[in-house]
């Protein structure tokens with residue numbers, strides 16, 4: 001964490017800009033299934049960031065990372081569980097009545113799938129006019145004129161007013177959605193995967209349009225997407241989400257050129273480049289993200305992180321052996337997540353096939369062809385024994401205690417990286433550890 | 446993936462699949478849509494041939510035609526689909542059933558379309574093993590375990606007993622690939638197999654396909670709209686537009702020097718390709734046409750920045766882009782580029798090409 005003059009200067013320039021949106025420690029949890037006491041889905045698990053007026057912040061991450069829920073929470077389409085969301089200084093999570101109505105004018109959303117967000121039985125004109133009607137904007141005549149102007153603004157024609165959405169191509173339907181979002185002259189637009197369903201050549205046109213509109217009307221955008229090339233093109237700053245957390249946030253160029261956080265690093269390296277000659281020193285991530293109902297106790301990325309900090313005594317353990325231990329931990333995690341199937345239960349009840357846990361096979365599969373130090377193997381066997389006796393939890397705990405590190409135990413805080421106010425959620429930015437980039441370097445070579 | 450190697454194999458082998466002048470049309474009340482119109486290409490053992498195009502280009506219909514999965518109101522109207530020396534178009538529905546999921550296997554975008562929700566993953570793999578390889582009992586179980594391990598599913602023994610819904614999206618696609626491999630196919634047709642997956646999972650699946658290809662000398666036909674994925678996985682690429690293959694080249698060549706104006710436009714509209722960061726994205730004017738009549742002109746002409754008057758009256762055929770470059774074909778009147786445009790137009794018009802349309 002180094003404070004340089006440039007960082008201060010940069011911070012000052014951003015500071016002088018007016019903050020439009022400020023999010024503090026926002027959480028959105030769901031309780032589905034009705035068991036209120038049970039584990040909620042921690043879709044958004046404590047995120048903080050701000051967006052300056054006129055800025056475009058990209059929100060990226062894989063499915064289930066919470067980016068869409070975050071967008072919907074900012075729109076008040078989901079209830080925030082904790083934290084605050086300030087728009088122009090007012091906390092919007094508690095708004096009601098007339099204030100809420102005003103908020104619904106100032107903030108608009110454009111959705112991914114123009115098909116499902118447009119009412120097929122309404123004409124294009126009616127669709128775009130609806131928000132004006134709902135908010136009783138001026139006179140009906142002025143509304144009609146406004147709609148005509150809006151159609152032109154987004155590159156449609158006046159005569160499209162009386163047509164129906166199904167008569168339009170995907171790109172044109174997205175233009176209708178954008179016209180509708182612009183109707184009430186919002187300050188802030190949340191774009192939820194606005195070009196993901198479109199072909200690239202159509203996508204390019206919509207992206208150009210969004211940029212033009214931003215310039216013309218001084219709009220502020222939150223751009224939610226999974227396509228990182230699109231995000232890099234259109235966003236000033238980017239927030240990378242994983243399992244309900246913002247892993248890294250900062251200026252987009254700097255982040256794409258030199259990702260600081262291990263997750264950002266892995267995510268960027270997994271994008272196929274439209275250039276067959278690029279050297280591929282890819283880090284392919286193992287496994288899938290854990291369930292947001294049962295996130296890891298420490299760092300959200302700790303179950304898959306390729307550069308996770310090891311406990312001192314295992315620092316020099318062979319990389320392959322270490323990898324397999326991580327896979328073994330994942331196997332137990334998967335097992336405790338997947339409910340036994342009904343036929344398994346019936347078999348168990350009938351006493352048939354007594355406990356085919358298959359632990360021996362797994363140990364053989366994972367460690368059979370490796371030279372595992374005896375002490376390590378003893379720990380693995382111990383954990384396997386718990387699992388053998390159907391207590392995967394105990395096995396998991398045992399492995400966590402033996403092979404876990406600060407990454408498994410403590411949630412990292414957001415630490416400053418680079419010199420433009422970038423933040424990254426990772427213990428490795430602390431002085432006592434090697435930086436993620438250094439470790440990745442040694443993994444690839 | 447190795448381009449050198451694949452070019453070499455190509456020179457001294459027979460293609461495993463050779464599609465010649467395929468036309469598949471759909472009959473609606475209003476019109477006949479030629480979803481695939483005069484398509485020809487080859488695939489050799491051990492190579493991955495990509496088919497890339499935007500929606501409506503005909504890439505998926507091409508795959509379904511090869512598998513003979515075209516239902517009314519669609520039908521294959523013309524062409525040959527030579528697989529291992531035999532024309533698939535001549536096969537009876539029964540023969541096709543044993544070829545599908547036998548020597549030709551298919552992986553679709555949505556793994557759930559290939560998996561039956563009421564059977565365990567293990568039962569489904571074992572069923573495929575029984576049908577196509579005559580394995581049963583503990584032999585089949587053992588083979589199923591090995592297949593799941595081969596596609597990188599840990600704890601295979603246990604997971605065989607689980608149902609598709611208990612698998613994550615990426616694991617399901619792995620299970621589908623395991624099922625496809627159960628029949629020991631020679632050709633694997635992948636139709637947007639990673640489109641529904643997240644990038645980190647996509648990377649795992651692409652890596653898996655490359656490993657399997659190497660181990661088994663599989664031929665892979667890979668359909669996608671994603672130029673990044675194509676660049677990564679394909680040895681050779683066919684670009685489709687409005688039912689036709691408008692460019693065909695080894696992958697490096699295609700990305701380094703795309704020749705057809707449509708391919709050029711498509712590559713330029715990808716964010717981050719050859720633009721300064723503040724520049725606007727280049728776009729292709731207009732929309733993709735519906736191929737509903739005999740092409741007596743270039744279907745890209747209304748949108749082509751290089752169009753000239755002949756483009757409206759002469760149908761371009763796939764032709765070498767230069768006479769010393771027989772590996773790279775483009776269907777555009779500007780090629781071959783080493784002769785005058787008038788001469789080139791004359792060749793396209795008179796139709797004496799090596800792999801033309803009619």
Ligand code: SF4
Pocket residue numbers: 261262263299300301302303305306307308309407412425426427428
């Ligand atoms: S805190 Fe540990 S597990 Fe998390 S990203 Fe950093 S190194 Fe990886």
Ligand code: SF4
Pocket residue numbers: 705706707743744745746747749750751752753756761776777778779
């Ligand atoms: S034939 Fe003419 S219209 Fe078609 S791609 Fe070539 S130049 Fe363009």
